[in-house]
Amino acid sequence: MTRGYCGVLLALACGLAAGRAAAAVTAAAGYAVRTIPTPDTVQGGVVRRGPAILVGQGPTFTVGAESIIRFNEGGTPVTIATGFNSLGGFDLDAAGTLYVVDNGGTLPGALTGGTVYGIPSALTRTTAVTAAGQEVMPSGSIPNAQDVLVAPDGRVLVSDARGPGLGRVLVVPSTTPFIGGLDFLGGLAIDGTKLLVGNVTGAFVDEVLEYGLDGTPAGTLATNLPGAYGVVVDADGFVLVSGEFSLDCSGRVMAIAPDGTVSERARGFCASTDMYFDPVRDETLVLDFGATAITALCRDLNGNGTCDADELCVAPAFATGVKLALGKLATPPGDDTLALHGSLALPASFPVDPVVSGARVVLAGAGGTVLDVRLPAGARTPGEATGWKANKKRTVFTYTGDGSLGGIVKVTVRTSVKAPGRVGFSVVGKHGSYPVTTGDLPLTATFVLTSPGGCGSASFAAPQCTANARRGTLHCG
DSSP: OOGGGHHHHSHHHHTTSSSOOOOOOEEOTTEEEEEEEOSSOEEEEEEEETTEEEEEESOTTOTTOEEEEEEETTSOOEEEEEEESSEEEEEEOTTSOEEEEEOOTTSTTOSSOSEEEEETTTTTOOSOEESTTOBSSOTTSSTTEEEEEEOTTSOEEEEEOOSTTTEEEEEETOOSOSEEEEOEEEEEEEETTEEEEEEEOTTOOEEEEEEETTSOEEEEEEEEESOOSOEEEOTTSOEEEOOOBOTTSOEEEEEEOTTSOEEEEEEEESBEEEEEEETTTTEEEEEETTOSEEEEEEEOTTOSSSOGGGSSOSSOOEEEEEEEEEEOTTSOTTOEEEEEEEEEEOOTTOOOOHHHHOEEEEEEETTEEEEEEEEOOOBOOTTOSSEEEEOTTSOEEEEEOOSTTTTEEEEEEEEOSSSTTEEEEEEEEEEEOOOOOGGGOSEEEEEEEETTTEEEEEEEOGGGEEEETTTTEEEEO
C-alpha cells in the first residue's frame, strides 16, 4: 500500500494523523515491546545501523515539509535531509548511502518527488541536503514509489504501486520492469535466495509473493493477510508483514513461519507501515501512522518484559567448577590480577565459536559492577597483538589481548568431544583495576559466549571466599 493513493487504501488512516489516540501495543509470547520517542511524527521508513537510527519526520502530505533525522537513543537528533513530500521506505547500502523514495511528486507545488533518492554519508553527515538534487532518477519517473531495497549484490530495487496490472519492481536507474504485472505493491525484502514482495491485488487481497533474485516468479508465500505494507525477515526466518488499518488501533503485525503458518506477532497499531529488522538486537522497528515514536518488538525469552538484548544472560547454562582469584588488590589500581575458570553445560547442538560471537566477562558485587568487558569477535591475523585464534578442529579458541580491555590478556574456550555441550573457559587479567573488598560480597561472575543461552554465572557468598587483606588477594569457589 503506497501513501500515494491514500484515498483508496488508507483514507481513514489519513484522517487519524491530527487526532491519533495512543495505541497500547502488546506482543506475542516470547517478545516484548518498547518505544523509541521521536521529536516529530514518524514518516516513510526507518533503518538502524549500530546505535544510529534513521527515520522520516514531519506532517503528512505537506509539500517539502518532511525530513530525515539520525539519532542514537537518548541522543540529540541530526537532520540529514529535507524537502520531501510523502516519504516511503528506506534502505542503507554498505557505504552508508541512504536510499529513500517519495511518492508525493504530483502534490500541488511539489519541486520533486515520484522517484528514489540517494543521501550520501547518511551515518556521518552533520549538515542536511535537500531532496531536490539527490534524485537517482528524474522526478516523476517512479510516480508511486513505495519501498526501496539494496540487494546483496548492490542493486537498488524500487517498488512502484501503480495499480491493477501496472505495479512493478524496478532495478534503478532502469525504467524497464524487473518484475511486472503487479498491483498496489508494498514492501520488499530478501529471504536467502528469494525476493519477497508485498502486494495488494485489484480486489484488495493482501499477499506476499516470492521471486528468485533474477526476478523469476516462485509462487505465493501467504495470502488473505490483514495488510501487506512492510515486509522484513527476522533471525528465525519468520517473515513479518505490517499494514493492517484499525479504527480502534488494534491492528496487527503478522508473522509467517518458514512452514507457511501465519500468526500474530503484535497488536495495537492504528496503521502499521514501514519496518526494519535489526539482527544485532534481534528486534523489529515498526512505524505506526501518526505516531511520534518508533515501536520496537524485541526478543524476551524469559518473559520478564525486558528485551533480551538489554540483559546480560537471558537463559543461563548450568555453570560448574567456577573459581575466581583476584590479586594485588592492596596496591594502587592498575596492577590487579584476575583468574576465572569453570565450565558450562550447553545443549550439544549449541554453536560455540567466539571467533564469530566474541565473549563477555562481567564481575559484579554488592556495590555494583566491578568489571564488564566485551571481547570483540574476529580472528587474529599474523602480526596482530589481539584477537581470537582457533585450532584446526575448532575445539579450542584462544583470545590474546593487550590488557586495554579491562586488563584481560587471555581467554581460552574449550569444547569437549567426549561430552558434547560441555564448554570449559578460563579468563586471565593483568594490570587491571578490580576494586573488590569483602564488603562487596556476594560476588557474581558471568561468562558470556552468545546470548541468550551461551552464558553462565556463579555467585560467591562470604563463606565461599577467602580474603587476605595484607597480600591483597581474594579467592572464591
